[in-house]
Amino acid sequence: MTHSGRMTDLSVNYMGLDLRNPLIASSSPLTATAAHIEELVRNGIGAVVLKSIFEEQISGEAAMMARYGNDYPEAADYLHAYLGADYMQSFIDLISEVKRSTDIPVIASINCMGKGKWVEYAGQIAAAGADGLELNIFFMPDNETQVSAEIEARYLGIIEAVTRTVDIPVSVKFSRRFTNIFHMMQASYNRGAKGAVLYNRFFEPDIDIENMEYISASGLSTPAELHKSLRDVAIATAEMPGLDISVSTGVHSGEDAVKALLVGARAVQLCSTLLINGVEVIGRINAFLAEWMGRNGFATVDDFRGLMNRKERRGDLLLERVQYMKTFPSEF
Numbered sequence: 001m002t003h004s005g006r007m008t009d010l011s012v013n014y015m016g017l018d019l020r021n022p023l024i025a026s027s028s029p030l031t032a033t034a035a036h037i038e039e040l041v042r043n044g045i046g047a048v049v050l051k052s053i054f055e056e057q058i059s060g061e062a063a064m065m066a067r068y069g070n071d072y073p074e075a076a077d078y079l080h081a082y083l084g085a086d087y088m089q090s091f092i093d094l095i096s097e098v099k100r101s102t103d104i105p106v107i108a109s110i111n112c113m114g115k116g117k118w119v120e121y122a123g124q125i126a127a128a129g130a131d132g133l134e135l136n137i138f139f140m141p142d143n144e145t146q147v148s149a150e151i152e153a154r155y156l157g158i159i160e161a162v163t164r165t166v167d168i169p170v171s172v173k174f175s176r177r178f179t180n181i182f183h184m185m186q187a188s189y190n191r192g193a194k195g196a197v198l199y200n201r202f203f204e205p206d207i208d209i210e211n212m213e214y215i216s217a218s219g220l221s222t223p224a225e226l227h228k229s230l231r232d233v234a235i236a237t238a239e240m241p242g243l244d245i246s247v248s249t250g251v252h253s254g255e256d257a258v259k260a261l262l263v264g265a266r267a268v269q270l271c272s273t274l275l276i277n278g279v280e281v282i283g284r285i286n287a288f289l290a291e292w293m294g295r296n297g298f299a300t301v302d303d304f305r306g307l308m309n310r311k312e313r314r315g316d317l318l319l320e321r322v323q324y325m326k327t328f329p330s331e332f
Helices: 034-042 066-071 073-101 119-127 148-165 181-190 223-239 254-262 272-277 281-296
Strands: 012-014 017-019 023-025 047-049 106-112 132-137 170-174 195-198 205-208 213-216 244-247 267-270
Touching (some): 023 281, 073 106, 119 148, 132 195, 148 170, 148 181, 170 181, 181 195, 195 223, 223 254, 254 267, 254 281, 267 272
Parallel strands (some): 023 267, 132 170, 244 267
């Protein structure tokens, strides 16, 4: 309850989609089956991003075995088409099943590296009933000859090709590896994107120093990683109010969700906390949001969303400057 006696309303609008609360389950094994998604719904999730499908698999490239490609090109072409279509059909069936069994927005997700025939399948995803589409673009430079402008143009070309193909809202899951993320966000909006997800968290390598081998680092985030997004979201929501932003990395608790909403995010995406703490954490985060809103006199999420963004806190040095000297206590 709020101080005025009204019930708190957790509903939000994200990319034109009505969510009963701002919590979205991001792409993970927990969003790969209808049964798992139904459990997320029972625990109070507001929307889901389906487990990502990959451009290579949509295009059937996983079937392009070298021996067929070299010796039996016709067989390779057949496998290319058949396995790609079969893979897409299973994904389309999942969308249809989830839409039949739940009443929350369902956002499809595609991992992609370039424009190609796979873009045509985006239309099939929309036709199957997906409410939105999240593009997880993961082209990563690995040498000094790749010019930044060319890399950015590649991202924007993908975004424009997809938004021209589908009539459902499209969001882009960005990485932090841009010189000016705000330019990329505005450019994606200019090309039809309705949302931006900050930030993509890639699997990074670690090293086993005893065996001198590369191993996978932990794929799970920590609450400390939320700080990497707060400043950027606070600036972006002030400067680009038309672009809906979802915070993806580091949201583990109700307090984390409140922080993301205060800087202007329209939604938050949960992944690591669901895997670490179980899907029951959804209810705890929603309960914290409602209690915090009531305690502070907010009836709706929009009543406080963005109160800590740069438009509202312009001139706040802790937001607008990186102050290394304030990081450590004076005794150091």
